[in-house]
Amino acid sequence: MRIFTLLLLLMVIFLVGCDGAWNNPYPAEESEQNILYSSFQERPKHLDPAISYASNEIVFTGQIYEPVVQYHYLKRPYELIPLAGAAMPTVSYFDATGNELAGAGEAVAYTLYEITIQPGIQYQPHPAFVRDGDDYLYHNLSESEQAQVYTLDDLPQNDSRELVADDYIYQIKRLAHPALHSPILGLMSGYIDGLAEYSKELQQAHKSGEWLDLRDYSLSGVERVDRYTYRIKIEGSYPQFVYWLAMPFFAPVPWEADRLYSQPGLIEKNITLDWYPVGTGPFMLTVNNPNLQMVMERNPNFHGESYPTEGEPGDKVAGMLVDAGKPLPFIDKVVFSLEKESIPYWNKFLQGYYDASGISSDSFDQAISFDMSGQMGLGESMQAQGIQLKTTPAGSIFYMGFNMLDPVVGGESERARLLRQAISIAVDYEEFISIFANGRGLAAQGPLPPGIFGYLKGEQGMNPYVYDWVDGQVQRKSIDEAKQLLADAGYPGGRDAETGKPLTIHFDVTASGPDDKAWLNWYRKQFEKLGIQLMVRNTDYNRFREKMTNGNAQLFRWGWNADYPDPENFLFLLYGPNGKVNHSGVNAANYASVEFDALFEKLKNMPNGPARQAVIDETVKLLRHDAPWIWGMYSVSFALYHEWYQNLKRNMMANNTLKYARIDTELREQRRAEWNPPVVWPIALIVLAILLLIAPAFIAYRQREKRVVS
């Protein structure tokens, strides 16, 4: 007992000895440093710019690699500006005989993009650049030397070199590397001249375990003009290509790094470009422990960039231009901690240990309140904490697709179309958004989300097959209308008019989480409104994918995030030749309409403008009529951030935004201490209760002892 008390006392002393809040998950010495705290939910799988595609990876690659162009941080609609490039790429069009044309049009045989980069940009310090006379110090490590390397830090010397056009060319060649499986190789092979053949050539040349020096193999589609200039040749015209140039797929990769990482002893220990990226960007990855923490620190060789001096109207008032013209980046370090569960993440955010947060649906009530006019704002408790809120359309769509190859719901027959329209009315996405997304979304009117060219607001943008325009607002058609459509389709009351058999629709989902039961039930309720029986077929992702590829699904949920802000990136999800079953493409609904395909091919190459809008309107009208998807919802992206976090503006396209962030560390320190006072008295109470519980026993024991003695 005495030892126990002593221990407790020691513990209390120890705890009191720690200054600041007890529940600070970070080391005490970090508190005053200029660090941004963020989290990652899942270990990023790939950091190699040729492979990385997932949004959780681009958080890292975006800060490290610098493509030639970037999205302007503040301006909307999204606008591309040069990053590593000295200017925007120049585009010129040519016909089959090689004559330059005035602009894009039918006659274009190929397009040339000429890109000039800024001179004098240096890479981050990296062992791959260390020279040893004419040779490189670490490029030919012996087997025993390789065996002693466990992390990149075991190669102690670092050096740098200037960024040149060849590095960009090298990366484009890497897209075709047979060992890398770049996810965009298939897509790019259709555009970059000679890439498909190049990929085959490399396949022949590639021997497992040996480094393939891509500089020795030339690719017809890229051409080095001088030290700082290169050209890319695109077959036909592909106006969306310039958007790809803003992604890390087209960032520079120095051949030295590729050479260093090709040594088998290093590959074995994961010392590869996938894990240790090398870039010219404002930050470099210094700690890569995906089990715990990833840390990015300021790149000492960063070429310098300054905060934008102009933005959208209103940015100035919003304080977004306070730092205009100041050198970037503002913070020294970004610490990403592994946080798998949303609850600890949210709580740590409220305690001030994360600087910014998205909002999980279940924490929403506290976060957001609505004023009298229904405008969203922050909840009182959050306002009291000085937390700020920013919202923006996420440029993504979550839809339910019908398998158009299915005999019941699919096909071009009038019957199936009416059925699809009836279901589209019945599935009340407004309710879905309010229950499951807590208002963080817009019910979709068609395939194009807001923020993408072609999206229309108000009555013009309404889907007349599902909604009516009532008193200046869209209103979902009544369920009676849906029932009428269903009856017209030959299923009065959800029963087949001829056989009387109840209509059953299979819904294929991948659900395993605790929250999934709720939405499955909700979907069932929606179909019950029409008397249709919804059979949920739940399976794991692999089986689901298999079903989709074989066309065995009937109804499914899917989503799409924009790669770039162009309607082509959404409409191609419904393009016939992209059909999933027949062409293993991305058109999961297997929608194939000659009319649509023709319209799509037309609008694809058009520049944004009224003419394009007209074609898009026609396309969208056709799609709404055919209803291959229940359009579902456009999600709205929310960001909450603390008052010490400056310059945050949601930008759904740009991925290199950390350089703009500024942190007021003093304020943060102060708030954390205010918000996390340790409460000790319940512990004391528990100890007391235990003592009270044991005391009678102890007394009884003493009495018994006495009895034994006497």
Next chain:
Amino acid sequence: MIAYIIRRLMYVLPILVGVNILTFALFFVVNTPDDMAHMQLGMKHVTEEAVDNWKAERGYDRPLFYNGEQAGLTTLTDTIFFDNSVRLFVFDFGQSDDGRDIGHDISERMWPSLALAIPTLIIGLLVNLTFAMLMAFFRGSYVDLSGVILCVVLMSISGLFYIIGGQWLVSKILHLVPISGYQPGLDAWKFLILPVIIGVIGGIGSGARWYRTIFLEEIARDYVRTARAKGLGEQMVLFRHVLRNALVPILTGVVVVIPLLFMGSLVMESFFGIPGLGSYTIDAIHKQDFAIVRSMVFLGSVLYIVGLILTDISYTLVDPRIRLN
């Protein structure tokens, strides 16, 4: 002694082979290499060619058990099974499906697991012993009765409630410790203290009750009566004799679980964000990472068997009457 251990080890081999064949078959029925490839390559713009490449690179394009294209012994060795299983016997776990070195990951994640499991085990043992002694000492009185009832009540609460409740109360309301996370080194204590306490409380019910039974069995023995007859005080009897003798079954029971401590606690680690082997395993299950799960199964089996052998040995050490033969 040494001969015995060697004999036991010989017995271990067929078990490990059996474990391997079983898990291998299980995982390849569930998860064909095609599935794995798609899982790893992501879902945007994946071509069949990329899938084939991925499989070829990891040797998953070969047959499972028998390769008819090869001649002689290589019909058996040039297969997925041979390649993936035989290496395990020298603890070469190979790479996970997303290309990380499993052996390295295991050696790294082992420490947080141990940092959580060892204090939980030791403190839990001490608390349970104290509690059980208390009940045995006051056997038959209200302390004993309420103790036993408390044990049953504690046993009847799902471990998940302890975790959810503890995390909510201590971290969220009282601000005493960080909600989750981990720091390597000495800083780890503030992350571990809550899971350890919860682990100990969760284990009191069954542990203390079991130890109490052992104590009571021991107290009923003749030598205790003799000791009492000698005039030894109750305290002396209990500490000097009963505790000592009861420790034999208790400690040997503990020995079995010691090697398994390496495997970590699945639920606790993922709730508290401790980067140990338990959360490693759970993540692998969720990601359906075949290579990791198979390695963990193998490791778990080896550790279990090591535990059994250790138990046998510890029996002989504490009780010279038992001979190993």
Next chain:
Amino acid sequence: MALLANNRAFILFSGLLLVAVIVAISVPVKWVVLWTDALIFALITVILGSGWLVRNKPYLLAPWRRVLKRRLASAALVVLLSYVLIGLLDSVHFREALPPQVGSSEVHYSPHTLSVLDKLLTPIRIQEEKSYSAPFAIHLFSKESTQREDGTTVREYPRLQYGGAHLEDIQQRQTDITHTLLMASSYSLLAWLLLSALIIWIMAQRYSLSYRQQVERLVRGEMELPWRTLLLTLLAVMLFAFVAMMLGVKYHVFGTDKVGQDVLYQTLKSIRTGLVIGTLTTLIMLPFAVVLGVAAGYFRGWIDDTIQYIYTTLNSIPGVLLIAAAVLIMQAYIAGNPELFETMEERADARLFFLCLILGITSWTGLCRLLRGEALKLRELDYVQAAHAFGVPQHKILSSHIFPNVLHIVLITLVLDFSGLVLAEAVLSYVGIGVDPTMHSWGNMINGARLEMAREPMVWWSLMAAFIFMFILVLAANLFADAVRDAFDPRAQH
């Protein structure tokens, strides 16, 4: 069981069965027997059958009497039986006929499978709100934008569609609840008095005592079995049932979940899942464990070696991983053969069945090893050796000497494993390898609640309801199991 051991009870039971069959045939529904249903009824038949067989064997009944004599154990039994009753009602499934279609004589059935419990709980089942509401609330838990008549939009807590909808003035809620509570209590007290009177009358007949004497004996606790405790527990159970039902149709006693489903309904539905996992798991693997364990111990030699090899191998694989792998396989099987499982309930049930099977595979080894040890001991006993010497055939020795003497071990394992399995279900569901996410289970409820705990203000009622119901079941099971072990284990009689 002891109660059934007389003919009158048997006749009563057969009569009830007959009535049930007649009702079953005459009602216009399509009866559905799920896999687990079939097993549950097999289990019930086995239990009743063995009850019938042992009714006149006092030496076999004696341990059960010892169990029932314990007050805690008999109270636990009453609680357990009421859980079992709910579980059984939830195990009789059917599909209702859809209203006939004009011009078609063929009867079509709803694709949704309901159980008798669903039917009994119909008001609670179908009274679905829009989203969360607190216990006894009459408003939704979160504000919503609603349009007033004058055209302005306000954020307010909307009234629930069902919970407290009968109230004209929200001020009346307190009085209404109190009133309902009193009514329910008096009904349950009345029902309990009638039932007790009947039981006392039967007992008075049996012991040829006057009614008054019998009451006195009972109140003073002079009966052989603790009838006083039994009846009092019954009162508690009935009180709860009446209160829950009468309040449940007017309010959401335990609130509603995210999609507005009544939490009381969910937790009652979860009972069956818990019971099935707790009992069928052991039951499914029982034949293997018994046959292999006894064979290993009795025959020894290579049979012993093989069986030991099998169970050591199985045992050395970490259970969770084996379960994970098996659950994934089974998911693949269900996904690959959708024609076998017509409704969602059938799919979920198939998964539950497989889960029991897998849990069984991972947990039978312990029992098998125990039985092997016991058989090893038994075969050396004199009378077995003697039977051997007299040339009694092996199967006869096994069936008449070895098998009956290991039964108590089987029984003890069965009851001891029960609570552990119920608890395991929750953890497995957390790991994502438990029962189907669409199935009602405490594990799924707890998992859902983890997200709800992060809400502010907190949504605590799902967790609370699951906790209470699960805790009571496991506690009762633990108490009962302790008594069974003490009564049957020859070693533990001190």
